[in-house]
Amino acid sequence: MLERIKGVFSKKKKPVEKKLEEDKIPEPEDDLNTSSTSQTFSNSEKRHYQKLCLLLSEPMIDLKKLRSEAWYGIPMCYPQIRSIVWKLLLGYxxxxQEFQESSISRKREEYIDCSRSYFPNLAYSEDLTETNLISEDMSIYEVDSFKQIIIDVKRTHPGEAFSSKISKSMLTRILFVWAFKHPASGYVQGINDLAATFMYIFLAEEIDRINRESEGRKSVDIDLEHNAYDLKLEDVDLIEEEKIQHIEADTYWCLENFLETLQENYTEHQPGVHKIIARTEQIVMKKDKELMEFLEAADYVPSKFVYRWVNNILSREFNVQQLIMIWDKIIAEEEDITTYLPYVCAALLLKFSDCIKSYAERPEEVILLIQDLPTREWGNEDIKVLMAESYQLQCLYEFNSHLEEK
Amino acid sequence: MADPEYDYLLKIILIGDAGVGKTFLLSRYINEELPRKKGPTIGVEFATKSICLANGGVVKAQIWDTAGTERFKAITSAHYRKSVGALVVYDVTVRDTFLHVKKWLDELREHGEPGIVVTLVGNKVDLVKDDPSLRQVTTEEAQKFATKNDLLFEESSAIEDINVKLIFENLLQKVYDVKSSEFTDEKYNEKKKRLVYQDPSKPQSKDSSSCCN
Incomplete structure (x- = not known):
């Protein structure tokens, strides 16, 4: 993969023999200067982008270096970069690179075989109803999981592209296979949002590739204000069935790997979620005791709302583009998510500390504010600041043993 | 800006299986539109509204919308406490959601307040208007069940805004009436205190209707 990048940046390395078509990254020198986004690209962003490309062009990619580079964020304009970086950092x-293609093919086949054993006849164009999906030989557990997944897929909607029958059918299969493979937790609401976030990136990548290849069409529309991938409903129909299968399999494996350290979040009683909430409370208490006391007085302690933040890894508190920027850091973070997430949650809550405190004697206002944080007004800079503040908290408290003692 | 004054602050909960339309009903009632964000409710969500009731009285409703799935039960059932009214919602096109109403009533009995007023709501009637064959619970059957269990009953559609205001306000009216009659009866003074959650920050029992036009 990345042959063209190698041509630009890498002088000495042997070309990698096998290439993965979908992993090609546009040459930065060419595209950055000609595309509609070039004017928004600062020199430092461009250097950062080139560094990522360079790292990705090595025959043996240095994950440690990639991790630290990706931590500074991944440019929005080329979904290919984010797709590859996430897949690498999640261990998929x-x-x-010599073994990459064969291992990916094997993984994809493994998923497709498993999915096929459940859905032998399901075409991507079919409607998802219980009658055409649930068969008599399914166990009660499987049927219950399935019914819940069907209900939730219909209302999983990070973007217009998710209204298509193809997307819904992909998501249904992914969630069902995941639930079946993880009987200790089974499907839990919230996992739908996580899977959809990965799918969003991989759909964007493929649609961007198609758009670049077809003449006369500009690359995936980028909303300069929000750096949004504006995926259209009809774009999904342009993707070949084989690619759809790949995206589905890739989404599955990224979800699987992402949730590996989060198993306890979704087992009975969700002990993992409660641990992260408790840790968040500790951090907030340390940093802003007054805020905690205020929330207690309003009878709206963090356990009542941080619960959703953790269960859905913040996917409900931000739109998908903002979420992607936050997940860049979560995925690139050295520590596992359970260690890092409390700092992000604490930073998010602390951001609204003054506002919350201004609602003295008005507990209802506090609840209404927190359950629907005005984050949709945030720009990219706000997200960057939030993540910087999370990091600051982490530096302050990560190694402070007295915090742990309580 | 101060809230309009009200006679009582009433805590109401919305319960029922996942996907029956609880969040849509609440959003339709409070915001007069469908929710901006889609997706299953995780844990609980809160909304509030001051209402002038048809038969007199001004109340402020605090409504807690709960997740329908078993997994979030520990979080949701904590909110049953102090609730004086409940809407138990099912989907008229999914029989299971009606069969589970009994389970939801048991939950209420276990975690809720004694004397809680309950409305049974058969939602999504817009779907059966276009295609009657989709209906899996008849109005008669649900009505019979409601009568037997001493529940108010109504069918509704959040999508087409059918009976939405009615289901909330009939429930609130009934709670208000019960509450008012108890208020006048010294004997039930204790019970009243248990039933009605008094908001300490708000003046109680004002005689009129600053929210009415």
Whole structure:
């Protein structure tokens, strides 16, 4: 993969023999200067982008370096970059490019075989109803999981592209296979949002590729204000069935790997979620005791709302583009998510501390504010500041043993 | 800006299986539109509204919308406490959601307040208007069940705004009436205190209707 990048940046390395078509990244020198987004690209962003490309062009990708580079964020304009970086950092793609294609093919086949055993006849164009999906030989557990997934897929909607029958059918299969493979937790509401976020990136990547290849069409529309991938409903129909299968399999494996350290979040009683909430409370208490006391007085302690933040890894508190920027850091973070997430949650709550405190004697206002944080007004800079503040908290408290003692 | 004054602050909960339309009903009632964000409710969500009741009285409703799935029960059932009214919602096109109403009533009995007023709501009637064959629970059957269990009953559609205001306000009216009659009866003074959650920050029992035009 990345042959063209290699041509630009890498002088000495042997070309990698096998290439993955969908992993090609546009040459930065060419595209950055000609595309409609070039004017928004600062020199530092461009250097950062080139550094990422360079790292990705190595035959043996240095994950440690990639991790630290990706931590500073991944440019929005090329979904390919984010797709590859996430897959590598989540341990789905092998850093050794020589074996990458064979290992990916094997993984994809493994998923497709499993999915096929449940959905032998389901075409992507079919409507998702219980009658055409649930068969008599399914166990009660499977049927219950399935019914819940069907209900939730209909209302999983990070963007217009998710209204298509193809997207819904992909998401249904992914969630069902995941639930079946993880009987200890089974499907839990919220996992639908997580899967959809990965799918969003991979759909954007493929649609961007198609758009670049077809003459006369500009690359995926980028909303300069929000750096949004504006995926249209009809765009999904342009994707070949084989690619759809790949996206589905890739989404599955990224979800699987992402949730590996989060198993306890979704088992009975969700002990993992409660641990993260408790840790968040500790951090907030340390940093802003007054805020905690205020929330207690309003009878709206963090456990009542941080619950959703953690269960859905913040996917309900931000739109999908903002979420992607936050997940860049979560995925690139050295520590596992359970260690890092409390700092992000604490930073988010602390951001609204003054506003919350201004609602003295008005507990209802506090609840209404927190359950629908005005984050949709945020720009990219606000997200960057939030993540910087999370990092600051982490530096302050990560190694402070006295925090742990309580 | 101060809230309009009200006679009582009433805590109401919305319960029922996942996907029957609880969040849509609440959003339609409070905001007069469908929710901006889609997706299952995770845990609980809160809304509030001051209402002039048809038969007199001004109340402020605090409504808690709960997640329908078993997994979030620990979080949701904590909110049953102090609720004086409940809407138990099912989907008229999914029989299971009606069969589970009994389970939801048991939940209320276990975690809720004694004397809680309950409305049974058969939602999504817009779907059966276009295609009657989709209906899996007849109005008669649900009405019979409601009568037997001493519940108010109504069918509704959040999408087409059918009976939405009615289901909330009939429930609030009934709670208000019960509450007012108890208020006048010294014997039930204790019970009244248990039933009605008094908001300490708000003046109680004002005689009129600053929210009415």
């Amino acid at each position: 793609y092998s850093p050794n």
